[in-house]
Amino acid sequence: MTERFDCHHCKESLFGKKYILKEDSPYCVKCYENLYSNTCEECKKPIGADCKDLSYKDRHWHETCFHCFQCKNSLVDKPFAAKEEHLLCTDCYSNEYSSKCNECKKTIMPGTRKMEYKGNSWHETCFICYRCQQPIGTKSFIPKDNQNFCVPCYEKQFAMQCVQCKKAITTGGVTYREQPWHKECFVCTGCKKQLSGQRFTSRDEFAYCLSCFCNLYAKKCAGCTNPISGLGGTKYISFEERQWHNDCFNCKKCSLSLVGRGFLTERDDILCPECGKDI
Structure with missing residues (x-):
């Protein structure tokens, strides 16, 4: 006697019929679709066993239903973006939501690396130093008069030079006798301790802490x-x-x-x- 070969769910014979294996158990097409088929996000109908099931973040579509929410063009095998549960082709997304580059004024496409500063956006290749015209990237920069400068260029063009070490003063600093100093360079002529924030005096244009001045010059x-x-x-x-x-x-x-x-x-x-x- 021939062994029976039935649908695991409805028990109807599968001899001579199309069937689908699920976890090593056979199902007729109808039972499989009722039990396991995903529902299409677009048309709300089951995605049958003979259809391609396209998925994105646990959501599913028929191949013919997988299209741009705005222009309705197919998104199959094309790049796309999601906005408020809707899928959009890159052109529609860019026109509707993408920011414009503050330099070239062109759209910054989804997935493209960009730089943001004070509410403005740039293509990575457009965010450059005003002086040397090189991309700033992730390096430090200093804004000046609505232009951005890499630190070396800013120092060459704008920063004051310390009287002592001759290097640029980018933050803080001390002014003594109308000349700029780094805080760490403005020291007592005698003991070399920093004078910034301390009481000091001078003799022959040299600065001294009170202790050194008294020891050297006071009666x-x-x-x-x-x-x-x-x-x-x-x-x-x-x-x-x-x-x-x-x-x-x-x-x-x-x-x-x-x-x-x-x-x-x-x-x-x-x-x-x-x-x-x-x-």
């Missing part, structure tokens, strides 16, 4: 022998080519402050009138 207090900077409101007393901090100008014997008082001298000592009355 020493006749009382404590520490330098008297005279900067920042420091008060001091001068007498016969000698100087004292206000706090150090005291009677040699009784240590009474002599600031604003009369005093006497004995050799190099300064005395209050009381201590010096027997001189």
Whole structure:
């Protein structure tokens, strides 16, 4: 007796009939289409076993239904773009949605690399340095007067040169005696520490931090022998080519402050009138 060969679903005999295997089980065409065929996005009808099933992002179309939403031209084997669930040929998409290059004014086609800056778009080959005319690509650039410059060209054309290292100053910087410096180049002539943001003074057009200036040039207090900077409101007393901090100008014997008082001298000592009355 001949073994039966039936549809896995409806159990009708498949001898002499067209059938389709699904996971090693045979189905008649009708059952297969009812059970497994995808529904076309365009016409909403099943995509039969004898039709080509075109798919995009889990959506399916008959070959004849796979066309541009706007111009209705077939998209089979052609590039296309999607917008709000609709498929569009590249021409329709470009005319409707693509941005225009700020340089050549032509459409930037879908899939084409482009550059964007402050709401404007460029073809990658059109986004060039105004000075050297070379594509900027992913390199850093600096805008100036509605033009874009690569960093080397900007530095050559516009940037100030540091007085110390002679290189361009692109950000920040310090102005001293109407000349530009990098912050890291504006240092104390003595100890080479950066002076930017610090108190400093100068001598013979050279800048010094307060510590170096005092150690090198300030007179020493006749009382404590520490330098008297005279900067920042420091008060001091001068007498016969000698100087004292206000706090150090005291009677040699009784240590009474002599600031604003009369005093006497004995050799190099300064005395209050009381201590010096027997001189």
